[in-house]
Structure formats: structure tokens, C-alpha cells
Amino acid sequence: MLLHIGKVPTLVVSSVEAAREVLKIQDLTFATRPFSAAGATLTNGCRNVSFAPDGEHWRQGKKAAVVHLLSPNKVHGLLYAFSDGLACRVVAGSCAAREVRTQRFREAINGATAILSGPRLEELFPSLALKKLAKKWNALLDEIVEVDFIDLLLSADPAVDYAFSRDDVKVIFMDIIAAGTDTSYVVLEWAMAEWMKNPALMERTQREVREAAGGKPAPTEDDVAGMSHLRAVVKEVLRLHMPAPLLIPREAMAATRVLGYDAMATDPDWWEVPEEFRPERFLREEPPPPADFRGSDFQFLPFGAGRRMCPGMNFAICEVELALAGLLYHFDWSLPAGMVPEDLDMAESSGITVRLKTPLRLVAVPRSPNSGMLT
Numbered sequence: 001m002l003l004h005i006g007k008v009p010t011l012v013v014s015s016v017e018a019a020r021e022v023l024k025i026q027d028l029t030f031a032t033r034p035f036s037a038a039g040a041t042l043t044n045g046c047r048n049v050s051f052a053p054d055g056e057h058w059r060q061g062k063k064a065a066v067v068h069l070l071s072p073n074k075v076h077g078l079l080y081a082f083s084d085g086l087a088c089r090v091v092a093g094s095c096a097a098r099e100v101r102t103q104r105f106r107e108a109i110n111g112a113t114a115i116l117s118g119p120r121l122e123e124l125f126p127s128l129a130l131k132k133l134a135k136k137w138n139a140l141l142d143e144i145v146e147v148d149f150i151d152l153l154l155s156a157d158p159a160v161d162y163a164f165s166r167d168d169v170k171v172i173f174m175d176i177i178a179a180g181t182d183t184s185y186v187v188l189e190w191a192m193a194e195w196m197k198n199p200a201l202m203e204r205t206q207r208e209v210r211e212a213a214g215g216k217p218a219p220t221e222d223d224v225a226g227m228s229h230l231r232a233v234v235k236e237v238l239r240l241h242m243p244a245p246l247l248i249p250r251e252a253m254a255a256t257r258v259l260g261y262d263a264m265a266t267d268p269d270w271w272e273v274p275e276e277f278r279p280e281r282f283l284r285e286e287p288p289p290p291a292d293f294r295g296s297d298f299q300f301l302p303f304g305a306g307r308r309m310c311p312g313m314n315f316a317i318c319e320v321e322l323a324l325a326g327l328l329y330h331f332d333w334s335l336p337a338g339m340v341p342e343d344l345d346m347a348e349s350s351g352i353t354v355r356l357k358t359p360l361r362l363v364a365v366p367r368s369p370n371s372g373m374l375t
């Protein structure tokens with residue numbers, strides 16, 4: 001469908017064929033991003049990865065993020081710290097200093113998400129507030145770059161003849177924090193909501209998690225790798241509640257034509273009972289194999305596809321699987337008193353990421369790691 005938003009012709013791609021055409025066949029033509037004044041203010045003139053126009057800076061920034069921040073070793077270390085942190089919180093409560101910084105990041109991310117969610121919303125947004133938000137981000141990023149990662153990208157890879165400035169490093173970190181937080185969080189929220197709607201499904205997954213992790217303090221990455229039911233739930237959340245359903249907009253770098261013109265992840269030509277949450281569709285063993293989200297099955301593109309595809313995909317999958325396994329392992333979950341599954345409001349918010357419109361409120365009862373199976 002072609003829309004004219006002001007003077008900007010905007011092509012909405014929502015069929016499998018059109019997605020293949022834009023993200024594969026014409027990937028090179030559509031490998032850049034439309035300019036956003038708000039995005040530029042927040043990212044030092046689009047010097048990050050997600051808003052950077054196609055070109056050397058984007059290529060080198062994406063490579064540096066993949067090699068130095070999202071490498072398997074780095075991901076493993078971060079995930080270890082994460083599951084360790086979750087286990088520590090369960091036994092020891094939270095660490096005050098970390099809580100404060102997390103809260104500051106939460107505010108900064110919410111601000112950026114609000115501004116970047118609408119087309120050209122910055123025109124309605126007071127520039128003073130935008131500058132204040134950019135300042136907030138700047139101060140937080142200064143602390144991180146100063147304290148934690150000063151040499152990481154600046155000294156980077158001797159084989160790479162590309163110099164990032166300190167400010168470039170800051171906005172690339174901002175990208176990783178902003179692009180990687182809300183997206184993964186909404187997967188956790190939707191998975192918990194779907195489990196509360198279907199307690200038998202939650203019990204099935206919880207049994208899998210508790211059997212696999214046995215009496216350990218917390219499930220490990222190796223335990224999670226064997227959890228096929230948990231993985232199917234994550235895939236079904238990514239299909240039915242795609243965290244970033246509009247991806248990040250692309251801009252055509254040359255005049256081009258795209259096929260004629262339905263929503264892919266809920267298209268009945270590709271999915272049985274598409275509007276229902278049925279993780280078992282991803283456990284089917286008879287051919288054809290279920291679609292995967294790695295960018296080549298165009299009916300299922302939660303991470304996009306082609307040159308601008310999400311570089312955090314593997315990290316995000318490990319992170320949400322480990323987090324969900326931890327939540328099911330450490331706690332028994334129920335709805336607040338007087339509420340039944342049918343009362344859950346599954347309406348979606350609108351925005352660059354799609355959350356539950358009504359925040360999920362649940363009762364969590366900690367379970368001792370040494371207690372038996374589900375009671």
C-alpha cells in the first residue's frame with residue numbers, strides 16, 4: 001500500500017512477496033534509513049548504527065558492534081552476569097546503586113521510544129525537551145564509557161582502519177541499550193501474559209524448566225538450549241506479538257518499483273489459525289519444517305532481514321529464553337485475587353515497540369531451588 005504522509009511517499013510492506021522483494025531482491029536499494037531530526041539530535045547526527053545512513057560509518061559501526069559487543073564470548077559473559085544477577089536478587093534483594101542507574105536508563109529509553117514512535121513526532125515535541133533528553137543520555141553514556149568500556153571500540157581491531165571518536169562509541173552503546181532493552185522486555189511481558197491466559201501451557205513449560213535445571217541455583221545457558229517448549233513459546237510470542245512490527249523504516253536510495261501489494265505473521269495463507277497463540281506450531285515434526293526468524297522465511301521477520309537486519313538477534317534470543325526460564329524456575333505465578341484468565345486485557349499499545357496496553361500485574365511466590373516439582 002502506498003501512503004502519502006505529507007510529501008513523503010511511504011510504501012507499507014505487509015505481504016510475504018513484497019517483504020522478499022524489498023528485503024532481499026532490492027535489499028541494496030532499501031539499505032538506508034529515512035532521516036529523523038529527533039533521531040539525529042539523540043545520536044549526535046545519526047552516528048549510531050540503527051539510524052546511520054548506508055555508508056562506511058554504518059558498515060564499520062555495525063561490524064564493531066557485532067565483533068566487540070555482541071560476539072559469542074561477550075554474550076556468554078553478559079548472560080552469565082545476568083542469570084547470576086537474577087539468582088542473587090532472588091536470594092539477596094537488589095543492589096541500590098545498580099537500581100538507580102537502571103531507573104535512569106529506563107527513563108531515558110522511555111523518552112526516546114516516545115519520540116521515535118510516530119512519524120515526524122519531533123515536530124510536535126518541544127525541542128527543549130528533546131535537548132534535555134539528549135543531555136540525559138549523554139550523562140549516562142559518559143559514565144559507562146568512562147567507567148566500563150573506555151578502550152573497547154577506540155582501540156578496537158588493529159585490522160580495521162577506521163577511527164571512531166569517543167562520541168561515536170557513546171551513541172553505538174546507546175543503540176545497543178535502546179535497541180536491546182524494550183524489544184526483549186516486551187517479549188517477556190507477552191510470554192507471561194500468554195502463560196497466565198493458559199495455565200496448562202505454563203505448567204508444561206515450567207515442568208520442562210524445573211526438570212532441566214534440577215536443583216541448580218539457576219538455569220544455565222546449556223539447560224536452556226534443550227528446552228524445546230520454552231523456545232516454541234518464545235517463537236510464538238515473536239510471531240503473534242512482534243516486538244517491533246514496523247521494523248525500523250527503510251528509505252529507497254533510488255527510484256524503484258515494488259510489486260503490487262496482507263499482515264505476514266498472521267497471514268492465513270502461511271499460518272494455521274494465525275490469530276491464536278499456539279506454540280506447538282513450532283514443535284511440528286512432519287515436513288515442511290516450521291518457519292524460522294533468521295531472515296530467510298519472509299512470513300516471519302521479527303528481526304527484519306537483509307543488510308539492515310538486527311545484529312542483536314542471537315543475544316536477544318539467549319537473553320529472553322534465560323530470563324523466562326529464570327522466572328519460571330524461581331517463582332510460581334498467579335493472577336491477583338479475584339481475577340481469572342479471561343479478565344486479562346491483551347490489547348496492544350501503539351508505538352515503535354508494542355507493549356501490553358494495560359501493564360501486567362501478577363503475584364510471584366518464590367520457590368526454594370531445593371523444593372520438589374510443581375505443586
Ligand code: HEM
Nearest residue numbers: 050179180183184243247248303304305308309310312316
Ligand atoms: C527480541 C528482541 C529484539 C527484536 C525483536 C529486535 C528487532 C529489530 C528489528 C525489527 C530491527 C530492524 C531490522 C530491519 O530494518 O530490517 C532491528 C535493528 C537493530 N537492532 Fe534489534 N531487536 C531485538 C534485540 C536487539 C538487541 C538485544 C540488540 C543489541 C544488543 C539490538 C540491536 C539492533 C541494532 C543496532 C539495529 C540496527 C541495525 C541496522 O540498522 O543495521 N536489537 N532490531
